[in-house]
Amino acid sequence: MSTVKRTLRDVGALGAAMVAVGASFGAIAIAYGLPPWTPIAMSTVVFAGGSQFLAAGLIAAGNPIAAVLAGLLLNARHLPFGLAVASTIGGSWRHRLIGSHIMTDEAVAFALAETDPAQRRRIYWLVGTTLFVTWNIGTVLGVLLGGATGDPDALGLDAAFPAALIALILPSLRDRPTRLVALAGAATAVALTPVLPAGLPVLCALLGLLVLLAPSRFLNPRVAPAEETRC
Amino acid sequence: MLIAAILALGMGTYAIRLSGVLLRERLELSDNLQRLLPMAAASLLAALAATAALMAGSEFTGPARPTGVLIGAVLAYRRAPFVAVVLAAATTTALLRLAGVP
Numbered sequence: 496m497s498t499v500k501r502t503l504r505d506v507g508a509l510g511a512a513m514v515a516v517g518a519s520f521g522a523i524a525i526a527y528g529l530p531p532w533t534p535i536a537m538s539t540v541v542f543a544g545g546s547q548f549l550a551a552g553l554i555a556a557g558n559p560i561a562a563v564l565a566g567l568l569l570n571a572r573h574l575p576f577g578l579a580v581a582s583t584i585g586g587s588w589r590h591r592l593i594g595s596h597i598m599t600d601e602a603v604a605f606a607l608a609e610t611d612p613a614q615r616r617r618i619y620w621l622v623g624t625t626l627f628v629t630w631n632i633g634t635v636l637g638v639l640l641g642g643a644t645g646d647p648d649a650l651g652l653d654a655a656f657p658a659a660l661i662a663l664i665l666p667s668l669r670d671r672p673t674r675l676v677a678l679a680g681a682a683t684a685v686a687l688t689p690v691l692p693a694g695l696p697v698l699c700a701l702l703g704l705l706v707l708l709a710p711s712r713f714l715n716p717r718v719a720p721a722e723e724t725r726c
Numbered sequence: 727m728l729i730a731a732i733l734a735l736g737m738g739t740y741a742i743r744l745s746g747v748l749l750r751e752r753l754e755l756s757d758n759l760q761r762l763l764p765m766a767a768a769s770l771l772a773a774l775a776a777t778a779a780l781m782a783g784s785e786f787t788g789p790a791r792p793t794g795v796l797i798g799a800v801l802a803y804r805r806a807p808f809v810a811v812v813l814a815a816a817t818t819t820a821l822l823r824l825a826g827v828p
Binding site for chain 1: 738791795823
């Protein structure tokens with residue numbers, strides 16, 4: 496199968512999953528007792544899954560200010576993401592303004608998994624627009640179905656997101672320094688999750704970059720041929 | 727109040743996204759720093775995957791979700807198609823929950 500076909504199939508699968516997760520977001524917001532327009536407004540205006548779930552819960556708990564602050568903290572990782580994909584998005588103002596809004600973890604991960612710049616740009620826009628459309632379709636479906644969707648965890652959807660991310664970042668972990676930085680960052684974030692507010696632990700993953708200060712023979716040992724072919 | 731909260735979260739999130747994109751054009755980044763950016767992004771994404779796989783709120787989630795994610799990760803490492811990775815992870819977790827594993 497050609498790379499283009501495979502990418503289209505992968506994006507299609509992600510889009511289908513997004514409809515399901517978006518539907519559970521819409522249904523959960525309704526179950527919280529929020530007016531039907533709120534989940535739909537969030538999905539178009541905010542368009543950041545994790546922070547929407549968090550904000551809906553905190554708004555329902557009667558704490559809208561905490562909802563805004565926690566949601567922004569959770570989305571702070573998009574600043575370094577923007578730095579990483581700025582040249583991918585395109586140089587025109589139209590591209591920058593629209594491309595920034597459709598920035599998601601998945602679009603960044605899909606794009607960074609591709610090395611050719613032209614191909615990378617196409618993939619970023621394809622994933623970004625597909626997810627924006629499917630996420631909003633899902634949200635509307637969820638609102639229409641009300642609480643009928645029930646528990647999204649029963650379908651194992653909460654395991655689909657991290658597994659998809661791992662599949663997407665594996666190719667970029669080819670070289671040993673990146674692998675060590677990512678491992679250290681992930682371990683730091685998990686260790687800090689019980690003690691820091693939501694969003695902050697993931698940002699602390701940037702501390703993983705400190706691994707690069709280690710002696711260079713630790714970072715770049717004589718590369719075994721077998722290690723080059725495997726990611 | 728509700729609409730104000732949603733607008734504030736939406737505009738704040740957009741400002742965060744756009745400022746990264748615009749800052750990049752203005753910053754004269756050294757070669758070393760440019761090499762660090764993809765690493766920083768990979769580290770953030772790995773942290774996101776790890777916390778989403780292991781934690782529910784501030785506590786460890788039950789074993790069902792990490793087991794499903796692990797199956798998906800092994801398949802991804804063996805270069806299975808993306809669809810298979812996602813489906814295997816979700817199905818494993820769903821079946822474990824059906825069997826009563828939290």
